[in-house]
Amino acid sequence: MDWDKLRIFHAVAAAGSLTHAGDSLHLSQSAVSRQIRALEESLGTTLFHRHARGLILTEQGELLFEATRAMNKRLEAAAARIRDSAEEVFGQLRVTTTTAFGTLWLAPRLPTLYERYPDLNIDLILEERVLDLPMREADVAIRMKEPSQADLIRKKLMGIRIGLYATQDYLRRSPPIERLDDLAGHRLICQASSSPQVAAGATLVAQLMTQEPRSVLNINNYFGVLQATLNSLGIGVIPDYITEDFPTLVRVLPEVESGEVPVFLAYPEELRQSKRVAVFRDFVQDEIFAHRRRNREAAA
Template sequence: MDWDKLRIFHAVADAGSLTHAGEVLHLSQSAVSRQIRALEDSLNTTLFRRHARGLLLTEQGELLFEATRTMTKRLDATAARIRDSEDDVFGELRVTTSTGFGTLWLAPRLPRLFDRYPKLKIDLMLEERLLDLAMREADVAIRMKEPSQADLIRRRLMQTQIRFYATRSYLEKAGTPTSLEDLSEHRLVTQSPHSPQVRAGSEFVQPLVSNQPSLLTVNNYFGILQAVIHGVGIGSLPDYVTADFPDLINVLPEICSAPIPVYLAFVEELRHSKRVCAFRDFVLEELSLFKRQLSGDED
């Protein structure tokens, strides 16, 4: 089969529209349409059917799209390895992680990575949805659970736990709780029960939320932190925030969630990528420094 026709087919299937695919490929709609018809003629089948929402793949089209998607993924991985054959670490690296970890731990440390590799471009994607690394939705992931895909290289970085934190000024004003029952006398700031979150975090706070007279729920830990440091109340936060916000006081230090493992993962094809290796080594170095900060051994 003609690769040019397959490339155009893949763009149409991905966009669901001849017009949008043409814009991506810098071709006219009529040129795209001619190539699709020629491909269908060569295969003696229909690949698309028209719908009010655009073009939908037929069963045969789905089979071909799966094949072109696999080909595209492997070509992208090969291109990345070719680009990484130079001595320099440069180009784009797509990193995905949760909003909380990305904003509160990773992003503040990135200046040191860019100081070391000024030609590197980081596309940081912060969301709770797990992007598919095998389908190249991202190059590297830092996840709050062990990846389930068997074909991923994974490295356990650390574990975190959710604890209760407040500012000193808030506690001086509202008092310091000495038991879980005392929390009902305070305003709690927690993850919204309707937002995606790890099970350990949800199980930690949900038993307290239902009977809490004053409550603020937020859909990510960055928002919780902002509320806590501005004195809104006592917040449930991952303990990795303590190194960068030493003024926070751990309220009820004996109370915490179940351990939450933190993993770094990437696909096998990127094992020798200089960008991926540079980012992995940077994260490991920062974690080593972070752990020394927590233990008080920092120089």
């Protein structure tokens, strides 16, 4: 199969237009159209439905586009690995993690990484869905459980626990809370049970609900839980990696917490020699070690 025709097909399928694809490829619309017709003839099928508003892939076109998309990702990975053979650290690094960890822990620390490597481009993908690293949906993942996908290099970064926190303002104007059953007089702010979350967090929330809190505010991610807690709406059920950066929060019922939740960093085996991955991995580890050291010094 002609690689050049596949490249042009991929551009047309991605753009949905012969004109836009031609602009990106620096080819005329007629040249692009001829290449698509030739590819269709060689395959003996129609790849696009032609409409006045653009092009729509046929079922056969969708199959081919899926294949060229996978090929394109592999080519991008190969090009990145070739660039990584140089001494400089530059180019794109796609990092995926949860909304809370990416927003509240990782993003505020990225200036340190950019100071060291100003030519590095981070594409931060924040979502609860576990992306497929071997299929190159992302280069690096930070997740709250050990990845199960094959052909990945895994490293445990730390263990976290989920506990109860509130502001001094909320505690001053609310009934005392000294025992677990005192939750009956308070509003509980927690991640909604319908949201993707670690089992340890869901188990803790289920335990707290047996105390029949006076009111419950369910939010679908920890960023929202934190903001509601900081605004003194109630007692928040929050991971400790978040609260360590917000010293105004007070730990409530310290003996009540989840089991340990492991935090893993993972990346595909094929990126083992990638300098971009290595500097990001080392940066995250350094930030965790520095934070732990500050906590020990503060406790001493």
